[in-house]
Amino acid sequence: MADLAARGETPEILFWVGCAGAFDDRYKRVTRAFVRILEHVGVNYAVLGMEESCTGDPAKRAGNEFLFQMQAMQNITTLNGYGIKKVVTACPHCFNTIKNEYPALGGEYEVIHHSTFLQQLINEGKVKAEGGESFKGRRITFHDSCYLGRANNIYEAPRAVLEVLDADLLEMKRCKTNGLCCGAGGAQMWKEPEPGKKDINVERAEEALATLDGDADVLLNLQGVESTAPVLPAGSNRGGSVIAVACPFCMTMMADGVKNKERESDVQVFDLAELIASAEGLNA
């Protein structure tokens, strides 16, 4: 971004990478997949790079309002300094904080989550999910992120993105407004869970696996129509079923849950951007 500013240019969008997108080895792949899509469609974008800092979301949820506001004001100063108008991010926590909590501190931007952004690219015909990996016959279930869904009422965009994949899309029992948290929100990501009978991500992973295995009472696809996908006997090869996520925390928690159930050989966790990038043949 600094380079761009030195040339006197302002990008159309600022891609807010987020801490997980910058540092988490698994999530860096999502960052790269999204950047490939941005390059592919030729959007004029920039990133802050080293000038980006934590939005303060985990500090605020944990009750440290002071630290949150310090972070927020520092970031707002950076963004306003570059004249940023539009921010796109793959992290629902960064999205929620910048969109809903920065305005009270002087940071007013058009903030878009990457699921909505991808949906727009698909609607405009810029992304067709053709020419790359085929998802035909594979089962995908989408795990709603709390900070996208209940927090900001974004339920349809990620589903619309998955619909272009030509896969068998299945809904979990607890989805949309009733979706179950992955267990990492509210700063839980950085601490051990309180004592209980089970970890939340294991509960959620079990639900996702039951859906992908066809154990759910009624299989519904994303339009609410009964699925044509056959019920596979448990333990058979499912051709690489996918739990789709749209949040770095959900990614970590669901992947850990799948590992806990020793199912990482046949069930993978992917972000929407990764699925679209590979369907579009952008992984090379």
Add this chain to the structure above:
Amino acid sequence: MHFSIQNILFLLVAVAGFGLFAWQARKIRANILVGRDRDMSGHVNERLWKTLLVAFGQQKMFKRLTPAILHLIVYIGFIVINIEVIEILIDGIFGTHRVLSFLGPLYSLLTGTNEVLGALVVLAVAALWWRRNVKGVRRFTGPEMRAWPRLDANVILYIEVVLMAALFLMNAADLKLHGASLPGAFPISQFLTGLLPDSPTALHVLERVGWWAHIVGILLFLNYLPSSKHFHIIMAFPNVYYSRLVPQGQFSNVDSITHEVKAMMDPTYQVPAPATEPDGSAAAPTPFGAKDVNDLAWTNLLNAYSCTECGRCTSVCPANITGKLLSPRKIIMDTRDRVEEKYNSPLIFNPNLYGKEAKHDPQEQLDRENHTLLRGYVTPEELWACTTCNACVEACPVNINPLESIVEMRRFLVLEESAAPNSLNVMFSNIENNGAPWAFSPSDRFNWADDLFVAEK
């Protein structure tokens, strides 16, 4: 119209009933207003529309179909049968009999509907009682569902049956006494007349017993409400009206901290003068977050008085589902218990002194005086188990927001007591020092781009 000692007696009973209720309502209003001020004015149309949908229209009840239908029957029955209460009040004061009968066919429609709804209410109440006591719906249990909340829920159901029985006794006796000349339609009572004696004197007495039992029952019920979860039939409306209109993910901003941070970043920033008491002296600084009920916003206390203890919040809470201590319902019930303990309890029935809690242990009394909502009722372990996922907020049929209270108490723990779990303190210092919740150097922030256009396997 003929005045008698009965009318004077009725007037006294009615004035006493409504007067006592007004006295209780005033004390509850005062209890709610001990909360911190929060400006909830404006957006009148949006708020009214929400009240119409969620409170009058029962919109959120329909997330669960069976209880929604049963509740709807009791709710509509309550509203329609109350039209009859207007008639009873007029008849009682002026010594008239069935004063609304001048409405003719409309009166028949009204009384007929009342009877059908009355019968449906009895059936619905039986089903609700079965769900609660026999079927054992999981959300009706839990450590916060102590003796009083469990009894309270059943008492309400029993009262409903008594009120409906009184209504049918009155109608059936009246019908047998007057026969076809009685105005109105009685689709249910006509089958009940056979159960009654034939003597006109006895029928007259039974009609009066039914009439008095119905109205006195209603007045007693009215005064039972403030002691009960059933207070939601009144409080649901203001509670929904004053519920949040911003996205659920938006947490409140603490303005006093904003001033401090702005002053730190910009030495020329003018911090507004601190609040002063009416006499001009400096007001005591308010703590960050909430330690006790008076640190919460008044809307949080309004929440506590609107809670029906239905447990829908707790049944969808991911922490609770996986066996952690946190129960959003408990946070709300604790808030109500604490506000009644700290400030004067207006209640006729004192729920906190029911059952085993009634044993007066002097040491316990002393402890009770010294403790606060935080730690006295709600433990930090409960608060730290919350994932802030908003499932409880979404689930509440009357728009209660347990998450707001949880975050306020977390703020107190962190900002006033520095009592966060150690791993969260590590996260805080990572953000402070590295600008990220993990211990990575800010100079590595762009490393993801290094092999961007190199093939990944």
